[in-house]
Amino acid sequence: MNTIKHNTKSPAREAPKTARGARTRAKILKAAEDAFGSLGYHQAGVSDITRLAGVAQGTFYTYFATKExxxxxxxxxxxxxxxxxxxxxxxxxxxxxxxxxxxxxxxxxxxxxxxxxxxxxxxxxxxxxxxxxxxxxxxxxxxxxxxxxxxxxxxxxxxxxxxxxxxxxxxxxxxxxxxxxxxxxxxxxxxxxxxxxxxxxxxxxxxxx
Amino acid sequence: MNTIKHNTKSPAREAPKTARGARTRAKILKAAEDAFGSLGYHQAGVSDITRLAGVAQGTFYTYFATKExxxxxxxxxxxxxxxxxxxxxxxxxxxxxxxxxxxxxxxxxxxxxxxxxxxxxxxxxxxxxxxxxxxxxxxxxxxxxxxxxxxxxxxxxxxxxxxxxxxxxxxxxxxxxxxxxxxxxxxxxxxxxxxxxxxxxxxxxxxxx
DNA sequence: ACGAAACCTGAATCAGTTGTCATATTTTGA
DNA sequence: TCAAAATATGACAACTGATTCAGGTTTCGT
The missing domain is CATH 1.10.357.10 (Tetracycline Repressor, domain 2)
Structure with a gap:
């Protein structure tokens, strides 16, 4: 009946504490832009993003709570x-x-x-x-x-x-x-x-x- | 690398042959409009459509090859x-x-x-x-x-x-x-x-x- | 009335996804 | 230099949702 989903779960991720972390986070964001841009948000999986970014799946969740x-x-x-x-x-x-x-x-x-x-x-x-x-x-x-x-x-x-x-x-x-x-x-x-x-x-x- | 999907599969469904079929097909299409309109295409499942239309899941596939x-x-x-x-x-x-x-x-x-x-x-x-x-x-x-x-x-x-x-x-x-x-x-x-x-x-x- | 065709059912299948976790590696700062 | 903190890994548990299918029901033409 309703479309809105509140983030009742998904503990907000922390900001990176080191230069490496910041770099990785930026790489992931850029990769997400590319992945969403070419495949579309729904078609693009987290695995596509991490592959483009050159990191493992789990790393994604170090910086982002969800794909959304x-x-x-x-x-x-x-x-x-x-x-x-x-x-x-x-x-x-x-x-x-x-x-x-x-x-x-x-x-x-x-x-x-x-x-x-x-x-x-x-x-x-x-x-x-x-x-x-x-x-x-x-x-x-x-x-x-x-x-x-x-x-x-x-x-x-x-x-x-x-x-x-x-x-x-x-x-x-x-x-x-x-x-x-x-x-x-x-x-x-x-x-x-x-x-x-x-x-x-x-x-x-x-x-x- | 590419977004376009061609219908290589999914045998096209036939048009309804009887009045009942035509009615059912129309009900499903209307239900799809409502479901997509309120929940969005991705959020709305085929089950939402069939529920709104008042038919079983399988009936959907009598008239439409895919959700798309x-x-x-x-x-x-x-x-x-x-x-x-x-x-x-x-x-x-x-x-x-x-x-x-x-x-x-x-x-x-x-x-x-x-x-x-x-x-x-x-x-x-x-x-x-x-x-x-x-x-x-x-x-x-x-x-x-x-x-x-x-x-x-x-x-x-x-x-x-x-x-x-x-x-x-x-x-x-x-x-x-x-x-x-x-x-x-x-x-x-x-x-x-x-x-x-x-x-x-x-x-x-x-x-x- | 009756056989054939059309239509309908919904549980089961199946492919694909997200998000987790135990473990390994790298960086930091004292 | 070395322990603690931060970061990274990747296999996989848990789940979602589209599509199929074998079999029942209704409608049609004669």
């Missing part, structure tokens, strides 16, 4: 990385519209370079929905701040920025899925140009037509 | 239904922009009424990616036709319609996720209004400001 745990940590980790990457790309953009296109370009590049992102994130949704929502809500909060700022400064049209944030996240998400992850058959600059035009003028004809 | 098969059929089924629903909603819209808002409204309503849609579809992505892509590509093809039509007729700005299709699908998808599936805390009309404004004018300020 690993996924949670991975999602948080990836979230930080994407946000940092985008924040850096957008840092000194000239105006909100420029920031949008710079951000989209950086995102498309990031997706192409890190194809595991989508898969891990999307599958996390069904393993622990809260971690998935957390990812997008954190993302959305930062986005909202920038958009609201721009609205206040009169850089963009007034409007409901919370709704716009989700519209824009969806837009980026699908463009990334189709044109960066699945098929890179359309030049990035075409995508940027199209989205730029869309954000500048919408779909409507120029008033002066 | 059921998911595939469900996705196709749901795809037809959504597209039919949206096509009907948009049928006699006055111009493309009106069609967009009508379509979005109908979509949000549909998602709220059929919460299984997202879950089943999204999980299908990891069970059989081709069926997932097929869903969006079919959706996109229809969308593209309408958009290209409108562009040709001079109803909307010229631009790369393939890219715009994916941008618009993403936009709808995320608005549906956030405002219809997760939380219905924002009036639908606000969403429609915001998107309508976005498609009419973009984010830029009015030229005459």
């Amino acid at each position: 745990d690993t996924l949670r940590e991975l999602v948080r980790d990836m979230g930080h990385k994407v946000r940092a990457h985008l924040a850096a790309a957008v840092k000194d953009a000239d105006g909100r519209l420029a920031a949008e296109t710079l951000g989209l370009k950086a995102f498309l590049q990031y997706v192409a370079d890190n194809p595991s992102l989508y898969r891990v994130l999307q599958e996390a949704q069904f393993v622990d929905e809260s971690i998935y929502r957390e990812y997008y809500e954190a993302f959305g909060r930062g986005y909202l701040r920038m958009l609201a700022d721009a609205t206040r400064k009169g850089e963009i049209r007034p409007g409901n920025d919370e709704i716009r944030v989700w519209a824009l996240m969806g837009l980026s998400n699908f463009l990334g899925l189709r044109f960066a992850l699945w098929e890179q058959d359309v030049p990035v600059d075409d995508i940027i140009a199209t989205v730029s035009d869309l954000l500048q003028h919408g779909l409507a004809l120029d008033p002066k037509s | 098969d059921t998911l595939r059929e469900l996705v196709r089924d749901m795809g037809h239904k959504v597209r039919a629903h949206l096509a009907a909603a948009v049928k006699d819209a006055d111009g493309r922009l009106a069609a967009e808002t009508l379509g979005l409204k109908a979509f949000l309503q549909y998602v709220a009424d059929n919460p299984s849609l997202y879950r089943v579809l999204q999980e299908a992505q990891f069970v059989d990616e081709s069926i997932y892509r097929e869903y969006y590509e079919a959706f996109g093809r229809g969308y593209l036709r309408m958009l290209a039509d409108a562009t040709r007729k001079g109803e909307i700005r010229p631009g790369n319609d393939e890219i715009r299709v994916w941008a618009l699908m993403g936009l709808s998808n995320f608005l549906g996720l956030r405002f219809a599936l997760w939380e219905q805390d924002v009036p639908v009309d606000d969403i429609i209004a915001t998107v309508s404004d976005l498609l009419q004018h973009g984010l830029a300020l009015d030229p005459k400001s």
Whole structure:
């Protein structure tokens, strides 16, 4: 009747105490990213992860209580990385519209370079929905701040920025899925140009037509 | 190294020959939708499906070769239904922009009424990616036709319609996720209004400001 | 009414998984 | 240098859940 599983069991593992431990833990996390990314969370067994990491099965449990745990940590980790990457790309953009296109370009590049992102994130949704929502809500909060700022400064049209944030996240998400992850058959600059035009003028004809 | 599994085994099951069989098959498919929708594909066992359907475990295999098969059929089924629903909603819209808002409204309503849609579809992505892509590509093809039509007729700005299709699908998808599936805390009309404004004018300020 | 075909049953099988543990090795710090 | 702490091993216990199958029940066509 219920999907949520609480960690009533599985004693939380301790952080590594030595450099070797830290290295091993990192190797396992990286291996998990690869395994989940290529095989999928369910298909990938702990044995796949440890094989990729080059450690024994038991070692996994020195650092992670469960396979699920690993996924949670991975999602948080990836979230930080994407946000940092985008924040850096957008840092000194000239105006909100420029920031949008710079951000989209950086995102498309990031997706192409890190194809595991989508898969891990999307599958996390069904393993622990809260971690998935957390990812997008954190993302959305930062986005909202920038958009609201721009609205206040009169850089963009007034409007409901919370709704716009989700519209824009969806837009980026699908463009990334189709044109960066699945098929890179359309030049990035075409995508940027199209989205730029869309954000500048919408779909409507120029008033002066 | 590879995720794709071909059906080398699993002899395809035959279609039901009698009314009773057809009924049972339909019961199972409906039960699968409920089970996958509430528990998720992996969490839901064949036993959950048969229990919900009120049949024995073995009966499941009279109509479906594998659990995966059921998911595939469900996705196709749901795809037809959504597209039919949206096509009907948009049928006699006055111009493309009106069609967009009508379509979005109908979509949000549909998602709220059929919460299984997202879950089943999204999980299908990891069970059989081709069926997932097929869903969006079919959706996109229809969308593209309408958009290209409108562009040709001079109803909307010229631009790369393939890219715009994916941008618009993403936009709808995320608005549906956030405002219809997760939380219905924002009036639908606000969403429609915001998107309508976005498609009419973009984010830029009015030229005459 | 009756044989054949279709349909249904559910316990048993079976492949594959997670997580444990007793033991071995490496690192640390005094 | 050497004992304690930390880390690593890998075989395997315990479990899960999909699929099969031999045999019963219902429906169909004549």
